Amino acid sequence: MKFSLLSTMLLALALSSVCLFSVGHAQALSGNAKVSALFAFGDSILDTGNNNNLMTLTKCNFSPYGRDFAGGKATGRFGNGRVFSDLIAEGLSLKTLLPAYRDPNLSNNDLSTGVCFASGGSGLDERTASSQGVIWVTDQVKYFKEYVTKLNGVVGEQTNAVISNAVYLISAGNNDLAITFATGRVQSTISDYTDLMVTWTDNLLKSLYDTGARKFAVLGTLPLGCLPGARDAAGNFLKVCADPANQWADTFNKKLAAQLNNLGTTLPGAKFVYVDMYNSLLDLINNPQVSGFSDVADGCYMPTMSPVPCPDASRYVFWDIGHPSEKSYQTISPKIIEELKEKLA
Secondary structure (H helix, E strand, C coil): CCHHHHCCCCCCCCCCCCEEECCCCCECCCCEECCCCEEECCCCCCCCCCCCCCCCCCCCCCCCCCCCCCCCCCCCCCCCCCHHHHHHHHHHCCCCCCCCCCCCCCCCHHHCEEEECCCCCCCCCHHHHHHHCCHHHHHHHHHHHHHHHHHEEEEEEEHHHHHHHEEEEEEEEHHHHHHHCCEEEEEEEHHHHHHHHHHHHHHHHHHHHHHCCCCCECCCCCCHHCCHHHCCCCCCCCCCCCCHHHHHHHHHHHHHHHHHHHHHHHCCCEEEEEEEEEHHHHHHHHHHHHHCCCEEEEECCCCCCCCCCCCHHHHHHEECCCCHHHHHHHHHHHHHHHHHHHCCC
16 A cells, blocks of 8 residues: 655655765775775665766755765765765775765775765666666666776786675665655555565675675665654654554565575575664664764754754754764664674675
């Protein structure tokens, strides 16, 4: 069953906004001997600026996005500061910023420790990406293959070692549910559509595996019904979480986690970690004071309500109607990073 009001709201949030961030090359840290690089694929949770030069409205390379990033200059990240992929790169001792592959200032020095291919607004379903003019995950893999050729020109015979020892961070599914399914662009039940989403994820992972990838960290979807855009749906005066959207997300996440377990037994040499973004963020929402948050229902920046963002984004679980704040990413990432080190190193 579709909910027209919820659909309108979810389309508006689309997990795609605009953001500000300071342009600059990734700062190298001490290398991790067992993890050579980080490659990110998927949507705006990981995108570090790949949409900037696309003919799309789904971009965030302007103020006030990125205002809390060093230098306060827009780079295309969907948040007030660093995003999840940056923090994972730092946590794996690779670099403090994961550069966007489509950044025209990308240098050869950035290539060997990883880049980001994710595109805000994208998803597993081609219709999700094409409706916004962003880069579908299948096309992101094509860019990755192009990258491998460039890497070979830089590091030569070390290329295979870089590719096989890297971590592949993937976030896809949020926009398929929030845009394509919620707005009725597909005539399908949630059960059937999430089955398709898992099949598409399977195809994505196998295409990367065939290119040499072996270490995968796959994010589940966010608690979509608890995003500020969902809470602010017309008539939801109490700003409670929208249960239908959370149920959609939970349905997909459970199927995804099960499939990752299956793939771990069918693809020789491959390792998979399911990253539980749903419950990680839900814990912050349900217990905000523990981590120093004071507002879980609103975004710090809600342009439909006010053009002026809040004075302190670190008090908010969400930066805008559809994206966590940098503080939220910083709060949930340490535990996730430890799991990645334990299971993928």
